[in-house]
Amino acid sequence: MFKRIALFLATNLAVLALVSIVLSVLSAAGVNLGDNGTLLLFAALFGFGGALFSLAISKWVAKRMTGMYVIGQPRNEAEAWLLATVRRQAEAAGIAMPEVGIYDAPEINAFATGPSRNNSLVAVSTGLLRAMNRDEAEAVLAHEVSHVANGDMVTMALIQGVLNTFVILLARVVGRVVDAWLSGGRNEGPGLAYYLIVFVLEMVFGLIASVIAMWFSRWREFRADAGGARLAGRDKMIAALQRLAQNYGQSTLPNEVRAFGISGGVAGGLRRLFMSHPPLAERIQALRESAEV
Numbered sequence: 001m002f003k004r005i006a007l008f009l010a011t012n013l014a015v016l017a018l019v020s021i022v023l024s025v026l027s028a029a030g031v032n033l034g035d036n037g038t039l040l041l042f043a044a045l046f047g048f049g050g051a052l053f054s055l056a057i058s059k060w061v062a063k064r065m066t067g068m069y070v071i072g073q074p075r076n077e078a079e080a081w082l083l084a085t086v087r088r089q090a091e092a093a094g095i096a097m098p099e100v101g102i103y104d105a106p107e108i109n110a111f112a113t114g115p116s117r118n119n120s121l122v123a124v125s126t127g128l129l130r131a132m133n134r135d136e137a138e139a140v141l142a143h144e145v146s147h148v149a150n151g152d153m154v155t156m157a158l159i160q161g162v163l164n165t166f167v168i169l170l171a172r173v174v175g176r177v178v179d180a181w182l183s184g185g186r187n188e189g190p191g192l193a194y195y196l197i198v199f200v201l202e203m204v205f206g207l208i209a210s211v212i213a214m215w216f217s218r219w220r221e222f223r224a225d226a227g228g229a230r231l232a233g234r235d236k237m238i239a240a241l242q243r244l245a246q247n248y249g250q251s252t253l254p255n256e257v258r259a260f261g262i263s264g265g266v267a268g269g270l271r272r273l274f275m276s277h278p279p280l281a282e283r284i285q286a287l288r289e290s291a292e293v
Helices: 002-026 036-056 058-066 077-093 126-131 134-149 152-182 194-233 234-246 270-274 280-292
Strands: 097-104 110-116 120-125
Touching: 036 058, 036 152, 058 097, 058 110, 058 120, 077 097, 077 134, 077 194, 097 126, 110 134, 110 152, 120 126, 120 134, 126 134, 134 152, 134 194, 134 234, 152 194, 194 234, 194 270, 194 280, 234 280
Parallel strands: 097 120
Antiparallel strands: 110 120
């Protein structure tokens, strides 16, 4: 779990560091970023640009990073069942038929990604096909189809874009104030101290932004579980989560799609703030409580 958190944070901080360098080069080249309106425009351009580009290529990245096989013509009964189940659930959820893929991995896992509700991909691991019965696998597929129907991939990208924009903007606004205070109010333009301050502030604000993004990620898992229960049945959804809890192991999904997988771990203290998924026990309890309402 710690390794996953470290890699996730390192990726986000690396993006912010790159943005900081680019904006610094633009400033040194004479591009006026002193005006708040201009700064906001550049912050939004870089903040949303990266997030939306990642969303646009998400299916392509998922296919390449996992080496999955996308089912065209089913080669066996299991693949035919997967296609038929996803097609039925997609029709019930009111979305276009997603592409369906299988990737080789030992753990029980699945994920959904794609740039829109009508251009998506649902993939399952070979470990899931081996370890789960059809009712449990149906619930997992329903969970992933619910992610697509809820527009979670788009919403996550937009939230990340907003967070990136404010990190870039706030780091520079606060950096100006601190730099002016350190220089005694002398208007000599930004110096080395300013760029160092901005870099540090971006790291700090980036950590805070990650906490907010992970909070939303955990919330959407509860919502996808509820959607999976509606599409496949609550008992099947609970059984699938219980199976995951019994067979939980370290995810082998690439970082680019790991937050979209169904598996979740357990963590306490500060590490919980950086979890993309709630603990499975909490998700099971939420489904049971909803049945009692």
